[in-house]
Amino acid sequence: MGKIQLPPSPQATATNPSSASSLPDELPSYDEVTQPIEPYRDAEQENHLSPPPNAYHIPGQQRYNSIRPAQRFSGSVTLDPDYSRHAETLERFIEAQTRLPPRPCLSVHGTHKESRRSGNETKTENVTDFDFRIDLTRTILRWGRNELSGPSERWSYTTVVSDTDGQKAYRGGRIKARSGKKTGRIALGEGDEGERLMDLENQEDYPGVKGWCERFCNDPAPVKSFTYRRSLHGFDARPMRDSLTSHIRSTGYAGHIVINPVVANGFVTVYSPHWINTLRNNAYVYWICIILQLWILTWPLICFMERRYEVVHSKWFSSKTVCDASAPGGVRKCYAAGPGMDEARAAEMWAPVVREAAWQGRVDGCILGEAEIEELRRKGIERREQLGENGNDLPRRGQSVLGAMGIRSIGGVNVTGAWGGDSSSASSSRFSIRMG
Structure with missing residues (x-):
């Protein structure tokens, strides 16, 4: 996959303090692997709102079980026996995964409280008005852009832990360690010296992806796992959160809005096909252990038996702050998606889709698909033009007049145009007239 190169110097790349995550202040102490090509090019479609193609499918794929929703959404596992028995198969799999980015998403959630009186008691419950996700990949x-000459900047890096780097990681043991045992030089294949992700500088051997895959597959431990992780850097969710919240409010929504960044396809774990790994990845068994508190016994037993490998990590960047003498302050921010494609611009692109999805009450919690996005975008633009740009805002003006007069309902029906607000009964929310 190309020769070994170091990540960009911290003197050449500044850290963006407002980002959710940023470049490290120091160079990592482990080997860095280049990615000379990206596997996907869409020469005919440059749709910034379209989700990525089905390139993340894994044989034997299962959802990662966790009590934390973010972990369940981010992780996937496989117990395919070929990956834990054949080093070449595992190596090809990991190399292919390093070319796929994490999938940054926004979770859009809206709720309101409803209070009902039953006898002498008043019960309050949370009601979900909308709950969906949008894929920002x-x-x-940069991934998926049609660039015949290739990207002018590197927007992803893959690092592989070596034996003597002092990096704390799972190296085939029960706990994280800063060094690994020497297992002798691993022979290189024919061709380029860096072809097998190996660094032989200073006459020392460092296991690359090939070496770690061989160690994992040759490990006699019956319960073992190999995890590859991806992370996103340089993304600031605040501009998108503020803008999309404002667009949802423009429909008259008066409930509670929560917009948070989440990452799909953040990590992949390969488990050996042992019966313990099979049970631990069974959703029914997992939740039975949680509900009956059996995890107090099972978790320590699994931790004692399992040999863990977490030695390969990819970092993907949505933006970088770079030195530029011609820019104010000597630095400027560049974006992977292209000039001017910052978070605020991305929010405006997604605004019709998010506004319409919230208005329609999408509550399945899933990522919006390509067909849904196009339909929501079309309806969102049409609705906005009818009520605003074309001057047909008489109903909205009438609602404002009634509100100024203190009239909130006529015949039990909310005529202010607000919807989704906290209420003492279901009627004020259910029968509200929503003008978006």
Whole structure:
């Protein structure tokens, strides 16, 4: 996959303090692997709102079980026996995964409280008005862009832990360690010296992806796992959160809005096909252990038996702050998706889709698909033009007049145009007239 190169110097790349995550202040102490090509090019479609193609499918794929929703959404596992028995198969799999980015998403959630009186008691419950996710992979990342000459900047790096780097990681043991045992030189294949992700500088051997895959597959431990992780850097969710919240409010929504960044396809774990790994990845068994508190016994037993490998990590960047003598302050921010494609611009692109999805009450919690996005975008633009740009805002003006007069309902029906607000009964929310 190319020769070994170091990540950019911290003197050449400044850290953006407002980002959710940023470049490290120091160079990592482990080997860095280049990615000379990206596996996907869409020469005909440059749709920034379209989700990525089905390139993340894994044989034997299962959802990662966790009590934390973010972990369940981010992780996937496989117990395919070929990956834990054949080093070449595992190596090809990991190399292919390093070319796929994490999938940055925004979770859009709206709720309101409803209070009902039953006898002498008043019960309050949370009601979900909308709950969905949007996939920002093509909106903020370089991956999938049609660039015949290749990207002018590197927007992803893959690092592989070596034996003597002092990096704390799972190296085939029960706990994280800063060094690994020597297992002798691993022979290189024919061709380029860096072809097998190996660094032989200073006459020392460092296991690359090939070496770690061989160690994992040759490990006699019956319960073992190999995890590859991806992370996103340089993304600031605040501009998108503020802008999309404002667009949802423009429909008259008066409930509670929560917009948070989440990452899909953040990590992949390969488990050996042992019966313990099979049970631990069974959703029914997992939740039975949680509900009956059996995890107090099972978790320590699994930790004692399992040999863990977490030695390969990819970093993807949506933006970088670079030195530029011609820019104010000597630095400027560049974006992976192209000039001017910052978070505020991305929010405006997604605004019709998010506004319409909230208005329609999408509550499945899933990522919006390509067909849904196009339909929501079309309806969102049409609705906005009818009520605003074309001057047909008489109903909205009438609602404002009634509100100024203190009239909130006529015949039990909310006529202010607000919807989704906290209420003492279901009627004020259910029968509100929503003008978006």
